[in-house]
Amino acid sequence: RKEVEQDPGPFNVPEGATVAFNCTYSNSASQSFFWYRQDCRKEPKLLMSVYSSGNEDGRFTAQLNRASQYISLLIRDSKLSDSATYLCVVNMRDGSARQLTFGSGTQLTVLP
């Protein structure tokens, strides 16, 4: 079983749609969680950190469910510019900054 698993997609949605991605992680002691966005042939960039209480940034909402060991990303009112690959990133708990584990990414295409 992979340490961090994501549905690779692709998700093809019309402009204005709401889309949700889930990501599961295997290590129950994981501490830090992030969503990154990666455009084609570019570097990953932080979209948002994921906090235990959930957090929202404009059209984006991230949730953490520790009991079921998953995090989610909800995008409301999708824009063409949201088309990208979304990476789920988890920091495993071992006291080291090294233990960043990346999911393989979920590809989103927003269609006009």
Add this chain to the structure above:
Amino acid sequence: DVKVTQSSRYLVKRTGEKVFLECVQDMDHENMFWYRQDPGLGLRLIYFSYDVKMKEKGDIPEGYSVSREKKERFSLILESASTNQTSMYLCASRQDRNTEAFFGQGTRLTVV
């Protein structure tokens, strides 16, 4: 604005050449990383450094070495480039295990 800068965006090298990829960060981060990213395989850690002159092997260190003589600079060395090292190489830095990683723009290396 935080910044991680990689020395080259695109590189073409011949099989057997020694290749140097340079990365500089301006955030005074302790931790620096080299990853490679290949389609279908996601990001894989090559080497990690947690301080000057300190390094740890990642998941795929074979055929690579690293150097960290100054805190802000982390170099990846391909001792004798091979065609299976054709990939996108990403450098990242991070302050600690609870904070996000910042990526350089990536170096797309082709070995012919």
